[in-house]
Amino acid sequence: MTTTDRQSTGRFRRPRNAAASRTAILTAARACFSGDSYERVGVRDIATCAGVTAALVIRYFGSKERLFAEALRWDLRDLGLAELLAGDLEQLGARLARYVVLEAPPGPFLTIVRVAPNAQAAALVREITEEEFTVPLARRLAGEHAALRASNVTAMLLGLAVRYHVLQDGPASVSEGEAVVALVAPALQCYLTG
Amino acid sequence: MTTTDRQSTGRFRRPRNAAASRTAILTAARACFSGDSYERVGVRDIATCAGVTAALVIRYFGSKERLFAEALRWDLRDLGLAELLAGDLEQLGARLARYVVLEAPPGPFLTIVRVAPNAQAAALVREITEEEFTVPLARRLAGEHAALRASNVTAMLLGLAVRYHVLQDGPASVSEGEAVVALVAPALQCYLTG
Numbered sequence: 375m376t377t378t379d380r381q382s383t384g385r386f387r388r389p390r391n392a393a394a395s396r397t398a399i400l401t402a403a404r405a406c407f408s409g410d411s412y413e414r415v416g417v418r419d420i421a422t423c424a425g426v427t428a429a430l431v432i433r434y435f436g437s438k439e440r441l442f443a444e445a446l447r448w449d450l451r452d453l454g455l456a457e458l459l460a461g462d463l464e465q466l467g468a469r470l471a472r473y474v475v476l477e478a479p480p481g482p483f484l485t486i487v488r489v490a491p492n493a494q495a496a497a498l499v500r501e502i503t504e505e506e507f508t509v510p511l512a513r514r515l516a517g518e519h520a521a522l523r524a525s526n527v528t529a530m531l532l533g534l535a536v537r538y539h540v541l542q543d544g545p546a547s548v549s550e551g552e553a554v555v556a557l558v559a560p561a562l563q564c565y566l567t568g
Numbered sequence: 569m570t571t572t573d574r575q576s577t578g579r580f581r582r583p584r585n586a587a588a589s590r591t592a593i594l595t596a597a598r599a600c601f602s603g604d605s606y607e608r609v610g611v612r613d614i615a616t617c618a619g620v621t622a623a624l625v626i627r628y629f630g631s632k633e634r635l636f637a638e639a640l641r642w643d644l645r646d647l648g649l650a651e652l653l654a655g656d657l658e659q660l661g662a663r664l665a666r667y668v669v670l671e672a673p674p675g676p677f678l679t680i681v682r683v684a685p686n687a688q689a690a691a692l693v694r695e696i697t698e699e700e701f702t703v704p705l706a707r708r709l710a711g712e713h714a715a716l717r718a719s720n721v722t723a724m725l726l727g728l729a730v731r732y733h734v735l736q737d738g739p740a741s742v743s744e745g746e747a748v749v750a751l752v753a754p755a756l757q758c759y760l761t762g
Contacts, residue, residue, distance in 0.1 A: 409685070411605055487681040490734040491603070500737050519747065525731070526751055533727020537719070540684040543694050553713065557720055561755050 396434055398424040403445035408481040411488045412442065412495040443498050449482035450506040459510055466514075467563030471555045474531045476548070480539035483532070487540055503528060515566060523565045530562060586628075592618040593625055597639035602675040605682045606636065606689040637692050643676035644700040653704055660708075661757030665749045668725045670742070674733035677726070681734055697722060709760060717759045724756060 402424035406415045417438050421428040435441035458469050486503070489495035512524035538544040545551035596618035600609045611632050615622040629635035652663050680697070683689035706718035732738040739745035 414608075484684055487684065487730060487734055490678055490681065493736060496734065496736045500735050503735075519751065522744075522747055522751060525737075526728075526748070526755070529727040529731040530724055530755075531727070532730050533723040533725070534720075536681060536726050536730055537723040540681055540690065541694050541697075542687060542690045543719075550716075553716055554720070557713065557716060557759065561720070561724075561758050564755050564758060565751065 392434075395424075395426055395430065399426060399431055399434060399441070400445055400448055403441050404449055404481060404485070407442060407445055407488065408449075408484040411490075412492050417441070439494060439498065442495060443502060446482070446485060446499065446502050447506065449485060450502065453478060453482060455507050456510065459507075459514060463514060463567060464563075466566050467561075468555065468559040470527070470531060470562055471558040474534050475538070475545065475554050475558065476551045478535065480535075483535035483539050486532070487536060517568060527562055527565050530558075530565070534558065589618075589620055589624065590628055593620060593628060593635070594639055594642055597635050598643055598675060598679070601636060601639055601682065602643075602678040605684075606686050611635070633688060633692065636689060637696060640676070640679055640693065640696050641700065643679060644696065647672060647676060649701050650704065653701075653708060657708060657761060658757075660760050661755075662749065662753040664721070664725060664756055665752040668728050669732070669739065669748050669752065670745045672729065674729075677729035677733050680726070681730060711762060721756055721759050724752075724759070728752065 399420065402420045406420050406423055409415075415438075417431050418428045420441065421431045424431070431441065435444065453473075458473055459466070461469060486499050489499050508521075508524045508528045511527060512520045515523055517523075545554055593614065596614045600614050600617055603609075609632075611625050612622045614635065615625045618625070625635065629638065647667075652667055653660070655663060680693050683693050702715075702718045702722045705721060706714045709717055711717075739748055
């Protein structure tokens, strides 16, 4: 047990701000999980990066899996997907295309592709992306196969993000980005409003 | 220097079949690069897996980068993309959708997403996927923005493959797969023939 650990568990030196430690751990987890494969990132790495002990990480989050789930959920909420989904359905294809092509940060998408080949982490990604994006999107869609159409939108956005952030093949200029948006938006809109 | 290495370099015991060793190395490389991140796979791992020495791998392929490039090229050629592209353009969206949703093996797609964050390997993937798929596809397209439309098709197929093989979220049954094909085909066809 290290000094830091004793400080956080001992009677006399409770951490002055548990919320701050929790935030530091989650921030570190987001960086670690987007920077290396799920299987290679250890609780110890995240603890080191957050400046706390591994024991504290486990006390706050229970396990690496649960920390991963919270980190990814935070990642996705920070994308502001709820706001994107909330507006006019007729323009949703254009909003989503513009966001993924020109604005979205790489972190969450890197985290997502880096779960392979861990089946448990892949299951968490499925569950969390569904809850945070695919299901709320499906609720907005009328007509047949809403869930399947929403899943295809998710896959299409993932494909663009992989191209841009994994293959590092983003648009070379804003005008090229705008040309991509102009092509992608109607394809997405096909899934949304037929 | 190991016994195997001496056998392959020595005067008296040349490898009886250099082509067989080359194939064994490429087969091992394909398995290794789809099974772990580009950065973690070493020439030594591939050599062990192929039953040869690391020195032999370097003699045949020059470097890990060049071996990766050949392995990925072989991966993509084995997908039979040229045959998919060769047929009727009006049905190409349906053929591509059916292939990726119901038939394609996971290996090449896992290899592709596992290059992150190595910029050099990402550049190789961009170059090779363009040569093997995106450029031949663009040559088949009439109208404006053929290259950009072809790139979007590639991204869309990648997105489906990531969903199926990275997130392990493939169709639960053939009939669900057929429903996905029925939705994806027209969206792809949008990019192909407008």
